[in-house]
Amino acid sequence: MTTTTEDNLAVVRRWAELVNAGDIDAAVECLAPDFSGYFTGMPEAVHGPEGFKQMYLGFIKPSFPDQRITIEEELASGDRVAVQVSWTATQQGPFLGIPPSGKGIVVAGTGIFRVVDGKITDEWMQEDFLGIYQQLTQG
Amino acid sequence: VADADNQAVVRRYYDEVVSKGNYDVLGELFAEDYHSHHNDPIGLPTGPEGVKQFIGGTRAGFPDLTITVDDLFGEGDLVASRWTLRGTHTEEWFGTPATGKSAEWAGVVISRLADGKIAEEWFNFDQLRLLQQLGIIPSG
Numbered sequence: 001m002t003t004t005t006e007d008n009l010a011v012v013r014r015w016a017e018l019v020n021a022g023d024i025d026a027a028v029e030c031l032a033p034d035f036s037g038y039f040t041g042m043p044e045a046v047h048g049p050e051g052f053k054q055m056y057l058g059f060i061k062p063s064f065p066d067q068r069i070t071i072e073e074e075l076a077s078g079d080r081v082a083v084q085v086s087w088t089a090t091q092q093g094p095f096l097g098i099p100p101s102g103k104g105i106v107v108a109g110t111g112i113f114r115v116v117d118g119k120i121t122d123e124w125m126q127e128d129f130l131g132i133y134q135q136l137t138q139g
Numbered sequence: 140v141a142d143a144d145n146q147a148v149v150r151r152y153y154d155e156v157v158s159k160g161n162y163d164v165l166g167e168l169f170a171e172d173y174h175s176h177h178n179d180p181i182g183l184p185t186g187p188e189g190v191k192q193f194i195g196g197t198r199a200g201f202p203d204l205t206i207t208v209d210d211l212f213g214e215g216d217l218v219a220s221r222w223t224l225r226g227t228h229t230e231e232w233f234g235t236p237a238t239g240k241s242a243e244w245a246g247v248v249i250s251r252l253a254d255g256k257i258a259e260e261w262f263n264f265d266q267l268r269l270l271q272q273l274g275i276i277p278s279g
Binding site for chain 2: 038075080130
């Protein structure tokens with residue numbers, strides 16, 4: 001299959017939209033079976049669509065059920081896509097030892113994806129952990 | 140300015156400044172009005188001086204700091220990169236006393252270039268893993 005950088009950008013945009021919609025089963029169909037995800041604070045990679053789904057259901061959704069990713073900058077070259085995102089969410093469950101605060105947060109993230117044959121094979125995403133911590137605990 | 144030239148500027152920043160601490164080249168690599176969007180608790184100035192203080196402070200706290208550029212690519216006026224920094228925290232680091240601990244932490248960066256210089260950066264790095272490895276915040 002021949003894919004272009006525009007196709008790869010479309011896969012990443014679709015991935016973000018489906019995660020935003022909370023449709024995790026459809027979202028993980030954007031991921032390759034051998035997907036590896038490298039995320040802030042995690043010493044080990046998340047593996048496969050099922051690994052991502054477990055992280056989302058176990059770690060993200062309970063604390064931030066309304067989480068939303070907005071792509072603000074993007075570029076693509078070869079099989080890679082880079083994005084600058086803002087991440088908005090309301091804390092509804094415990095997170096990093098912080099009890100549910102009901103606070104709304106907006107933090108930045110920067111990520112690189114590798115897309116092969118229309119599926120995301122790798123994601124490296126760093127989020128502003130300091131900002132999350134500051135916004136949940138201050139003010 | 141070709142895409143490849145922009146990528147060479149970003150690579151030179153990592154090779155010369157982050158890896159070797161050669162701050163004399165900062166004026167060639169960063170625009171006078173350079174600014175970064177990262178969450179900055181230090182209050183760094185804009186322009187090359189802010190980069191000097193940020194990298195200088197990190198290299199001072201981690202004197203054996205090394206950088207591995209894991210990926211670097213570009214399109215138009217943007218360059219994306221990701222890196223791994225490794226070092227041992229044997230000196231004071233932005234007010235945090237030395238812990239003597241080793242750490243490695245990842246970062247992802249998007250740089251915008253104008254007239255062959257880095258004018259703007261969006262970046263995030265794994266502060267959580269770094270602080271956990273130094274024992275400043277608990278793991279887990």
